[in-house]
Amino acid sequence: MVNLSVNLEINLAGIRLRNPIVLASGILGVSMSLLKRVEQAGAGAVTTKTITLNPRQGYANPVFVDLEYGFLNAMGLPNPGVDYFVREFFEGCERLNIPLIVSIGGGSAEEFYEICARICKCPMDAVELNLSCPHAKGYGLEVGADPQHVYDIVRRVRKCFSNKPIFVKLSATVPSIVEVAEAALKAGASGFVAINTVRAIAIDIYAKKPILSNVYGGLSGPAIKPIAVRVVYELYENFKNVPIIGVGGVDSWETAVEFLLAGARAVGIGSAVVRRDLEIFNEILEGLKRYLEVEGYDRVSDIVGLAHEVV
Amino acid sequence: MYLYGTISDVVELTPSVRLYEIKLYERISASPGQFLMLWVPRIGEIPLSIANLEDRGLWLIIAKKGRVTTFIHENFDRGTRVFLRGPLGRGFSVKKEFRKCLLVAGGYGLAPLYFLARQLKDCGITCDALLGFKSVREMFFVDEFKGVCTNVYVSTDDGSYGFKGLVTDLLDTSVTLEAYDAVYTSGKELMMLEVVNRCSRRGIRVEASLERLIKCGVGICGLCSLDPLGLRVCKDGPIFTGEVLLKLRDFGRYWRDEHGRKKSIEER
Ligand SMILES: Cc1cc2nc3c(=O)[nH]c(=O)nc-3n(C[C@H](O)[C@H](O)[C@H](O)COP(=O)(O)OP(=O)(O)OC[C@H]3O[C@@H](n4cnc5c(N)ncnc54)[C@H](O)[C@@H]3O)c2cc1C
Numbered sequence: 001m002v003n004l005s006v007n008l009e010i011n012l013a014g015i016r017l018r019n020p021i022v023l024a025s026g027i028l029g030v031s032m033s034l035l036k037r038v039e040q041a042g043a044g045a046v047t048t049k050t051i052t053l054n055p056r057q058g059y060a061n062p063v064f065v066d067l068e069y070g071f072l073n074a075m076g077l078p079n080p081g082v083d084y085f086v087r088e089f090f091e092g093c094e095r096l097n098i099p100l101i102v103s104i105g106g107g108s109a110e111e112f113y114e115i116c117a118r119i120c121k122c123p124m125d126a127v128e129l130n131l132s133c134p135h136a137k138g139y140g141l142e143v144g145a146d147p148q149h150v151y152d153i154v155r156r157v158r159k160c161f162s163n164k165p166i167f168v169k170l171s172a173t174v175p176s177i178v179e180v181a182e183a184a185l186k187a188g189a190s191g192f193v194a195i196n197t198v199r200a201i202a203i204d205i206y207a208k209k210p211i212l213s214n215v216y217g218g219l220s221g222p223a224i225k226p227i228a229v230r231v232v233y234e235l236y237e238n239f240k241n242v243p244i245i246g247v248g249g250v251d252s253w254e255t256a257v258e259f260l261l262a263g264a265r266a267v268g269i270g271s272a273v274v275r276r277d278l279e280i281f282n283e284i285l286e287g288l289k290r291y292l293e294v295e296g297y298d299r300v301s302d303i304v305g306l307a308h309e310v311v
Numbered sequence: 312m313y314l315y316g317t318i319s320d321v322v323e324l325t326p327s328v329r330l331y332e333i334k335l336y337e338r339i340s341a342s343p344g345q346f347l348m349l350w351v352p353r354i355g356e357i358p359l360s361i362a363n364l365e366d367r368g369l370w371l372i373i374a375k376k377g378r379v380t381t382f383i384h385e386n387f388d389r390g391t392r393v394f395l396r397g398p399l400g401r402g403f404s405v406k407k408e409f410r411k412c413l414l415v416a417g418g419y420g421l422a423p424l425y426f427l428a429r430q431l432k433d434c435g436i437t438c439d440a441l442l443g444f445k446s447v448r449e450m451f452f453v454d455e456f457k458g459v460c461t462n463v464y465v466s467t468d469d470g471s472y473g474f475k476g477l478v479t480d481l482l483d484t485s486v487t488l489e490a491y492d493a494v495y496t497s498g499k500e501l502m503m504l505e506v507v508n509r510c511s512r513r514g515i516r517v518e519a520s521l522e523r524l525i526k527c528g529v530g531i532c533g534l535c536s537l538d539p540l541g542l543r544v545c546k547d548g549p550i551f552t553g554e555v556l557l558k559l560r561d562f563g564r565y566w567r568d569e570h571g572r573k574k575s576i577e578e579r
Pocket residue numbers: 061346355356357358359360361372373374375376377378379380381419422423521522523524525526549579
């Protein structure tokens with residue numbers, strides 16, 4: 001019996017989510033109709049594919065490798081550019097009933113600002129800054145590894161989004177995640193999304209060649225889960241009141257709970273969709289409800305960061 | 312990571328279409344309509360329908376189109392090792408109670424329907440086929456279809472073989488749609504649109520094999536999705552029922568390019 005009184009709602013930097021399970025960026029988020037399906041599948045919020053100022057065609061195939069213990073991808077941030085995005089997502093008749101987080105990427109503070117200027121009046125709930133994609137030249141991690149750069153970007157974005165949450169998506173592979181996070185907060189960030197994929201390569205031993213056309217890609221899935229849990233734990237330890245969306249290898253209600261205990265207020269779903277498809281959302285929600293009930297909690301927010309308690 | 316195989320034979324079906332017979336290293340199971348991603352190291356990776364699968368023997372029919380397919384035609388030979396991902400997607404659905412089916416195909420769209428025809432025959436379901444080509448020079452697999460179908464009708468655009476006209480014209484001249492429990496079609500999208508429209512008007516079950524740019528192939532990147540239902544060709548398809556197709560504004564009209572921008576189907 002599922003206890004109907006268990007409350008899955010959470011507050012994420014001022015936005016109310018019906019539950020803490022969020023679709024991660026780059027997964028299905030290329031059209032409103034796909035996001036609508038994810039909403040119907042049960043998600044608490046959805047994130048778009050990372051949008052850049054100008055259209056990008058992404059890398060040639062192969063862009064995806066299934067490694068069994070994880071996945072490797074180098075899509076190359078394909079997207080139609082911000083102007084097309086605004087037309088397709090906000091000028092059509094489809095609307096979501098759950099919060100929409102728009103992920104954006106740029107090579108400089110100026111580029112981030114220009115994208116923001118074009119989307120800030122759109123019906124969206126939060127912006128996510130991709131400062132962590134590990135395989136797009138001049139983007140993502142290449143601008144997000146330097147705390148000063150991160151500070152400048154977030155400050156510029158804050159100028160456009162005076163009252164909407166700004167989430168900074170972090171990489172696990174920077175010299176000091178705490179320094180980057182601190183710089184982002186000082187500049188006005190509202191929360192973190194951690195983590196993005198981890199730069200990696202796969203070689204086929206019979207072809208004797210790297211598989212991805214871009215050679216370098218980003219590792220996701222179960223292989224990176226302990227790293228992601230560590231980053232979430234570390235962020236919570238240092239910035240207790242800052243909301244975190246924990247992402248990386250979540251593929252069951254158990255892993256989702258682990259992230260919540262580490263300090264994530266919401267949990268992102270990425271490559272788990274490969275094996276479980278959209279049913280993953282409901283599977284996690286059902287398991288989470290049962291867990292809370294069995295363990296005796298009324299609200300999901302009660303277990304956020306619980307692993308940090310001394311006794 | 313990959314499903315490996317070695318090419319055991321290459322057959323030149325037409326100047327621009329070849330059949331690659333492959334011996335897989337392991338046994339797999341697949342249903343007609345499903346596809347594989349063929350990886351050509353450091354060249355590219357493309358989706359291809361399974362044209363036949365028997366034990367470890369796999370057939371792929373490859374039409375020369377652009378960069379990767381041209382490389383394959385020029386470099387793949389007996390003994391070449393191939394790297395495959397899949398089977399992916401959902402195949403055709405066939406009901407046990409079906410007695411008689413119709414296949415409508417054009418060009419390399421014959422590939423998944425040949426595999427289907429063989430399976431229908433194995434299940435004791437009879438079928439007829441309408442096959443369309445540009446000209447007799449581009450024609451292939453007619454005898455293979457004759458081996459597994461009761462009646463095979465051929466059309467060519469220029470009349471160099473069989474009926475002169477479109478394969479959809481054969482729907483009027485050669486068969487009575489009402490005689491079939493289901494119609495399966497694969498080929499140019501506008502041809503399939505015509506088939507789906509005609510079948511739906513008469514309440515006949517129809518399924519079609521769709522193509523869009525396939526990137527991840529496993530249903531997470533979203534690039535091959537169809538509006539307004541958000542259905543992914545690589546995961547929810549590539550086979551869709553006529554009922555679903557008629558709800559898709561994109562069917563017969565739009566596809567997304569590498570950037571994710573909608574383009575008219577005619578620009579493909
Ligand atoms: C589910 C499915 C099954 C297919 N089955 C067959 C088959 O059995 N036999 C066959 O010959 N062809 C088949 N195709 C088409 C085949 O994948 C393309 O012809 C091939 O990808 C062209 O690659 P290229 O590098 O030679 O051409 P390019 O120079 O890259 O492009 C030429 C055209 O090919 C198409 N194309 C290119 N890349 C892709 C891609 N990643 N996904 C889909 N289309 C693409 C586009 O229309 C493009 O305009 C199938 C496609 C799909 C989606």
